[in-house]
Amino acid sequence: MKLITRETDYAMRALVYMARPKNSLVSVAELIKELKFPRPFLRKILQTLKRRRVLKSHKGKRGGFLLARPPEKIFLVDLIGIFQGPIELDECLFKKKLCPDVNVCLLRKKLQKIEAEVVAQLRSISIGSLRDERN
Amino acid sequence: MKLITRETDYAMRALVYMARPKNSLVSVAELIKELKFPRPFLRKILQTLKRRRVLKSHKGKRGGFLLARPPEKIFLVDLIGIFQGPIELDECLFKKKLCPDVNVCLLRKKLQKIEAEVVAQLRSISIGSLRDERN
DNA sequence: GACAAATGATACTAATATGGTATCATTATA
DNA sequence: TATAATGATACCATATTAGTATCATTTGTC
Numbered sequence: 001m002k003l004i005t006r007e008t009d010y011a012m013r014a015l016v017y018m019a020r021p022k023n024s025l026v027s028v029a030e031l032i033k034e035l036k037f038p039r040p041f042l043r044k045i046l047q048t049l050k051r052r053r054v055l056k057s058h059k060g061k062r063g064g065f066l067l068a069r070p071p072e073k074i075f076l077v078d079l080i081g082i083f084q085g086p087i088e089l090d091e092c093l094f095k096k097k098l099c100p101d102v103n104v105c106l107l108r109k110k111l112q113k114i115e116a117e118v119v120a121q122l123r124s125i126s127i128g129s130l131r132d133e134r135n
Numbered sequence: 136m137k138l139i140t141r142e143t144d145y146a147m148r149a150l151v152y153m154a155r156p157k158n159s160l161v162s163v164a165e166l167i168k169e170l171k172f173p174r175p176f177l178r179k180i181l182q183t184l185k186r187r188r189v190l191k192s193h194k195g196k197r198g199g200f201l202l203a204r205p206p207e208k209i210f211l212v213d214l215i216g217i218f219q220g221p222i223e224l225d226e227c228l229f230k231k232k233l234c235p236d237v238n239v240c241l242l243r244k245k246l247q248k249i250e251a252e253v254v255a256q257l258r259s260i261s262i263g264s265l266r267d268e269r270n
Numbered sequence: 271g272a273c274a275a276a277t278g279a280t281a282c283t284a285a286t287a288t289g290g291t292a293t294c295a296t297t298a299t300a
Numbered sequence: 301t302a303t304a305a306t307g308a309t310a311c312c313a314t315a316t317t318a319g320t321a322t323c324a325t326t327t328g329t330c
Contacts, residue, residue, distance in 0.1 A: 001138075001219040003246070005317065012242070027276065041319050047278065060327025063276040084136040106265055107147070111138065114256040121249040130241055141289065162305070176290050182307065195298025198305045271330100278325070287316070296307070 004076075007083040010037050011045050012076065012127070015054070019071035019131045025064035045083075052082050072128035077119055087119055139211075142218040145172050146180050147211065147262070150189070154206035154266045160199035180218075187217050207263035212254055222254055 004012075013035060018026050028046065032039050046065050049055040054074060055065045067074065080087065139147075148170060153161050163181065167174050181200050184190040189209060190200045202209065215222065 001215055001222045003136075003249075007318075029276085038319060040321075043277080044319080050277085057277060058327085059275095059277045059325070061273095061275045062328060063326080065277085080136060087136045107260070110260050114138075114253060117256065118249060118253055121252065125242070125245050140287090164305085173290065175292075178306080179290085185306085192306060193298080194296070194306045196302095196304045197299065198297080200306085273330085274328090276325100276327080279323090281321085281323105283318100283320070285316100285318075287314100289312100289314080291312070292310085294308090294310105296305100298305080299303090300301100 004080060005084055007045060008076075008079050010035075010042060011049060011079050011083060012130075014042065014046065015049075015067070015071070015074060015079075015127045016130050018055075018065065018067055019127050023066050025058055025062070025066050027064040030064075048082065054078065054082070067127075070128065071131055072126050074127040075123050076125040077122035080122065087115060087122075139215060140219055142180060143211075143214050145170075145177060146184060146214050146218060147265070149177065149181065150184075150202070150206070150209060150214075150262045151265050153190075153200065153202055154262050158201050160193055160197070160201050162199040165199075183217065189213065189217070202262075205263065206266055207261050209262040210258050211260040212257035215257065222250060222257075 014031055014037075017031060017034060028039065028043055031037070031046075032042060035042075046055060046057075050057050050065065053068055056068045057063065057065050077087070149166055149172075152166060152169060163174065163178055166172070166181075167177060170177075181190060181192075185192050185200065188203055191203045192198065192200045212222070
């Protein structure tokens with residue numbers, strides 16, 4: 001059981017790499033040189049981040065990507081939301097039956113509580129905090 | 136993104152149903168009558184629970200399954216471990232490279248902390264607590 | 271203006287995980 | 301000894317994850 005997929009992981013690392021004081025354009029070429037991810041896969045990921053307004057881009061020669069907002073405002077929970085869908089730990093598996101079982105509803109409440117805590121934790125991890133705390 | 140799969144969910148509900156004061160044998164036939172799960176799938180699940188020592192079984196006519204230990208000692212985290220593998224939120228995706236990136240290691244530490252809290256939460260949910268708290 | 275270097279869009283493919291079925295062997299009880 | 305149960309195992313269908321391939325579009329530089 002894992003919480004983050006490879007897509008989310010790659011996205012996070014690329015973003016940490018791009019989180020420089022200057023926030024200048026970074027090309028895919030530069031990123032894969034540093035991070036060794038599969039080129040087309042990383043491209044797809046970055047394009048998704050662009051579409052989801054986490055990155056901005058410039059096309060054409062000397063183009064590339066840059067953060068659309070300060071790294072302190074990009075959170076792990078955002079990336080999970082983008083690449084793995086919203087966090088719904090309590091998703092009711094019998095949707096049409098409106099939770100026929102009292103026990104199940106009780107379970108849902110408990111899972112919701114856990115979810116709230118996990119989300120709070122994930123929200124506390126930003127690209128900025130990952131970049132800054134290295135020492 | 137979801138935390139528990141249908142297998143885990145079915146297992147949990149079957150166990151809650153079986154958690155009766157008497158702890159007598161319950162057959163698959165009885166379970167599916169009550170719970171409406173696909174018969175062969177539930178059979179597979181129960182056999183797994185048997186192999187993993189959560190259930191005991193009796194073969195032959197009038198056979199069935201029963202809890203191998205008190206419902207208060209069967210935890211959601213156990214079932215997730217059985218059906219979805221151990222919880223390893225911080226699984227290092229570059230296993231052979233021994234975490235070359237400082238940032239990644241930092242991330243792992245943060246994920247480990249979250250993991251510890253999630254596990255603690257999941258450990259607090261037992262079959263017994265689900266059965267008892269209905270009212 | 272032509273070329274080259276970059277992203278945009280989109281469709282396809284491979285591998286793995288999930289959610290099941292199907293079948294036959296074995297055992298215990300009435 | 302028939303039957304009702306589980307044990308073991310192999311198989312199948314679908315969804316998700318991980319990744320590839322290709323062509324179109326844009327833009328800086330000569």
